[in-house]
Amino acid sequence: MVTTDAMNVAPPDGGTAPQASTARLVADPLDGRRVAVTGGTAGLGLALVRELSRRGARVAFVARARAGVERVVQELAGVRGIVGDVSKKEDIYPIALQVLGALGGLDILINNASTLGPGRLELLSDTQCEDFEQALATNVLGPFRLTRALLGALAASAREDRGSVVVNISSDAAFTPYARWGAYAASKAALHHMTRIWDEELKSEGVQFLSLDPGDMDTELHRTALPDDDPSLLKRPETAAREIADVIAGAMLRSSDPAQALATAIEQ
Amino acid sequence: MTPAAAPSRLSRRAKLLVVRASGRIEHWPRSALPDLLRPTDLLIANDAATLPASLFGTHLPTGCAIEVRLAGRDSLDANRVDDFMAFVFGGGDFRVRTEDRPKPPALRTGDRLALGPLRATVVRVLDHPRFIELRIDGPAARIWEGFARHGKPVQYSHIREPLALWDVWTALAGPPVAFEAPSAGFALSWKMLASLAARGIRLATLTHAAGLSSTGDPALDAQLPLDEAYRIPLSTAQAVRDGKARSGRVVAIGTTVVRALEHAASVDCTVPAGERLATQTLGAGSRLRVVDALVSGTHEVGSSHHELLRAFVGEPTLERMDQELESHGYRTHEFGDSILVETSRTRHAAPCSARSPAVRAPAGSILTA
Numbered sequence: 122m123v124t125t126d127a128m129n130v131a132p133p134d135g136g137t138a139p140q141a142s143t144a145r146l147v148a149d150p151l152d153g154r155r156v157a158v159t160g161g162t163a164g165l166g167l168a169l170v171r172e173l174s175r176r177g178a179r180v181a182f183v184a185r186a187r188a189g190v191e192r193v194v195q196e197l198a199g200v201r202g203i204v205g206d207v208s209k210k211e212d213i214y215p216i217a218l219q220v221l222g223a224l225g226g227l228d229i230l231i232n233n234a235s236t237l238g239p240g241r242l243e244l245l246s247d248t249q250c251e252d253f254e255q256a257l258a259t260n261v262l263g264p265f266r267l268t269r270a271l272l273g274a275l276a277a278s279a280r281e282d283r284g285s286v287v288v289n290i291s292s293d294a295a296f297t298p299y300a301r302w303g304a305y306a307a308s309k310a311a312l313h314h315m316t317r318i319w320d321e322e323l324k325s326e327g328v329q330f331l332s333l334d335p336g337d338m339d340t341e342l343h344r345t346a347l348p349d350d351d352p353s354l355l356k357r358p359e360t361a362a363r364e365i366a367d368v369i370a371g372a373m374l375r376s377s378d379p380a381q382a383l384a385t386a387i388e389q
Numbered sequence: 390m391t392p393a394a395a396p397s398r399l400s401r402r403a404k405l406l407v408v409r410a411s412g413r414i415e416h417w418p419r420s421a422l423p424d425l426l427r428p429t430d431l432l433i434a435n436d437a438a439t440l441p442a443s444l445f446g447t448h449l450p451t452g453c454a455i456e457v458r459l460a461g462r463d464s465l466d467a468n469r470v471d472d473f474m475a476f477v478f479g480g481g482d483f484r485v486r487t488e489d490r491p492k493p494p495a496l497r498t499g500d501r502l503a504l505g506p507l508r509a510t511v512v513r514v515l516d517h518p519r520f521i522e523l524r525i526d527g528p529a530a531r532i533w534e535g536f537a538r539h540g541k542p543v544q545y546s547h548i549r550e551p552l553a554l555w556d557v558w559t560a561l562a563g564p565p566v567a568f569e570a571p572s573a574g575f576a577l578s579w580k581m582l583a584s585l586a587a588r589g590i591r592l593a594t595l596t597h598a599a600g601l602s603s604t605g606d607p608a609l610d611a612q613l614p615l616d617e618a619y620r621i622p623l624s625t626a627q628a629v630r631d632g633k634a635r636s637g638r639v640v641a642i643g644t645t646v647v648r649a650l651e652h653a654a655s656v657d658c659t660v661p662a663g664e665r666l667a668t669q670t671l672g673a674g675s676r677l678r679v680v681d682a683l684v685s686g687t688h689e690v691g692s693s694h695h696e697l698l699r700a701f702v703g704e705p706t707l708e709r710m711d712q713e714l715e716s717h718g719y720r721t722h723e724f725g726d727s728i729l730v731e732t733s734r735t736r737h738a739a740p741c742s743a744r745s746p747a748v749r750a751p752a753g754s755i756l757t758a
Contacts, residue, residue, distance in 0.1 A: 201530055202530075203534075204534070213555075214537075214553070214554035214555050214558070215537035215538060215554070216537075218438070218440075218441070218533065218536065218537045218554065218565050219530075219533045219534060219537050221438060221467070221563065221564060221565050222467050222470070222529070222533035222536070222537075222565055223467065223529075223530065223533065224467070225465075225466075225467040225564055226563055226564055227563075270555070270558070272560070273436055273438065273558070273559065273560060273561040273562040273563045274436075274438075274562070274563035274564070276561065277436050277561070277563045277594055277622075280592075280593065280594060280622075280624055281622045281623070281624045282624060322579075325583065325586055326582070
């Protein structure tokens, strides 16, 4: 399944996104899940780390600055912080090793880390090649490499009936040609299409890929892009995080066999 | 045999030597594997990711340069990564053949080692001056970061360029618990997995902490393989039960999978889920209780991997296989060509009966004659 619409809109596949309240009547499907989040010290990523750990998931997150990583680890007991830059090829396997070292395996990967590319929005014709490369490195190649490195662990979760989901954070800029969003929008369009192809190719392995657009949020990235926007009119990252967590919970319910998952939990 | 000198796991030219249960030997491209198996076969692979288990550093009491190669531990627990068995080398690196490497300084209990950002203590010297138990300082998160930033994959002089972690993780790599790559798994690309699935062949995995294949010292090599921890998931235990119930074969991808499954089955011939420590060695005289065929690399005569093949086939067949590998230019070592060995029916005749009383014996002891 690949969802494209903003999270406040029903997904296009017939509204299969679950109501969180229904899911919680049984047990939160996120409880005990092993989740990795990139870009976990600010904006949507930090909100996701908080939301997922509140709902009982075992979370490892990645961010570039050690000080930020340590701050979040201090705040949330039991969460594992990893210092690394997903845009750097040499950092990917060290990140993957530490994710698997922290969690012992992986059920859910959220590729959230994102960059605008240029420091601020530019016409495509004024965009420096290096800035475009940076957007592609962070927003496309990073998720590609990290997913590849962690695919064995994700496929194992699917085989063991725990369910397995990769979420790539998309944007409406991936679909609408907004002027001055060139590098970012092109990278998000590539990420979205890559997600669809992964999903097609790995259906048989039981690994689901979701491309989710959180909507316009009050984050540092948005402030950099559009400093004049009224933050009170923007979605709070906490709201988007809750919506994304609900969609993931629904996907986990669909892909895992609850009886088997319980038996596996008991075995472990 | 010629060593494969570079990572080439997706090599389209990779070859596969097949030893049929009848003893007949065939030569195929490795890509033909799905067609050589049966739709009722259950493939079981080792999904361990490989640790960067080579840690360069200094023996602090003497200031001498050393290389520590982590070699074993008694658990798969990701949060207990402080205590390891390890082999220690003196100066130099993988470019020098292990047997020619300088010895480390004399190691004593309590000696402190600086291994990049990590610090460790020699807990005790085991039964060889280069074989130690060591304890690494710090909480698990810091140890993992130290491995990630400073550790290198263990490698040998037949590979010319330094290996990166991506060279030694198989497509299925998950829990990072192997000390050396479970290299039979390099044969399984995602394309190969899709072809197998299209033929109806099932795949299951277990996690086995594959140990080092060589130490450069005959006395130490004779102790290999060390005890290795493994975990069999419930879904894999179930798949084995289902497969056996419909008289399908179990095909192990790699010698580590044989060791894990046969260890698990050593009590009563069934394969229970759970985590255990494989302590037995397999060779001539071992009775295979679960595994019907093995996909593996090509192994040097005398290595523990080669000895394990004797559990599948008799000496004359093994000799013919080695001659064919040599005369047909198969490449050896972890990135080389592959073999598929079906165990001969007579050797495998009903080792367990479902109705026979369970054999109870200490794990491991009944597998080696």
